[in-house]
Amino acid sequence: MSTLNIPSAFPEPVIVPRAEHGISRAQISPSALKVLYRLKDAGFAAYLVGGGVRDLLLGREPKDFDIATDAHPEEVRALFRNCRLIGRRFRLAHVRFGSEIIEVATFRAPHDGAEDEGAGELSEDGRILRDNVYGTFEQDAWRRDFTVNSLYYNIRDFSVVDHTGAMADIAEGQMRLIGDPQVRYREDPVRMLRAVRFAAKLGFRIEEASEAPIFELADLLFDIAPARLFDEVLKLLHGGVALETFEQLRRYGLFRSLFPLTERALEREDQGFPMTFIARALENTDRRITEGKPVTPAFLFAVLLWEPVRLRTAELVAEGMGEIPALQVAAAEVTSEQLRHVAIPKRFSLPMREIWTLQPRFAQRRGKRVARLLAHPRFRAAYDFMCLRAAVGDGDPELCAWWTQLQETDASGQEELLQQQTAAEPARKRRRRPRKRARKPGPDA
């Protein structure tokens, strides 16, 4: 019994000969070519597949080069000294050349409910738990997600092999899921995110039948392992089209299962400054990625979760908590709720929280505090964050200007700025905090 609505007898693939497509070996990484030739010379089938072929046909630079073969992982390992087998859910060979890794996957069969015990596994609701049933070339093509991701470049004759009508979809500029969209999304709900990601990146639309079920199935993402969703979120945000991707994720109801607190906050405040704040940050990210500059996930996560943190802080303050402890508590609460959905590793979640908790310290501009904040390892990110807030009306533009000037001026200029501030500050302080305790010198006054 087949769960996939794919032909039981596969139609003959269309072979596009070398003369009729634009892919040349010069565009393929030399390491990938080495792997392809070594497999071929050992008598195995060897194809470049997936995003690499798709991107080359579209005249784009591929992010990586994946290879498909009929050699089993152990056979691949035997051919390469620099090879490791990885993955439980999806067993693969990694062939390493310096910092470049070429992924070599053995042809897989689709799940049809009659697979080898243990090698492939579906959950009760049809989700793929393990995907290690090896199959034929045709089966490998039909079990892939989108037609445009199912093209193969054959190293034997440099032709492109099209099993699923992919060339037509490339020409049309559309993402079409292979098989029955309902079944394929249920099998792996992450395909919904991939649909949006590729559509935004390639400027494609999602073909109607592949698009319709997304609205209804979006919440299936709540069941996906948070660690896997973290990887996906990075790909969604680092593709150079984060703003467009974000807007589409929201439109399909997919954003909610990644950042539920943010979605709730945005629904309250739509079009207001939280939206502008996120949009500006995503635009910056896209610009930096286009220019080849590094971006830090901690900053983006800090931006995406700031509105929930801000709202929760305000609630706690209204309940009588001091502003600084309230921010600490809100930061901790929002982070731990977020981790239930997207597993942000500590190396990003700790700086993210620091970016938030440093925010009130920009208002303290006297003597040692300034020097201490400037020297903080997270100063630059927290400063950028503060200025971005100020630019959209969440905070004081004058503060951003002051800290900007402070960094741009020399030592004597800094001294002058600090003195002006120290002279101005005590008067303001007394006016704002008429409480008795405020006058008593505290431990660090």
Ligand code: ATP
């Ligand atoms: P890019 O590397 O540019 O993000 P890609 O298409 O190469 O895009 P990968 O995640 O590298 O995407 O996956 C390689 C190929 O593996 C895909 O092109 C697709 O054929 C197949 N694939 C990946 N993820 C899935 C999935 N969840 N379901 C079915 N097939 C998949």
Ligand code: MG
């Ligand atoms: Mg890839």
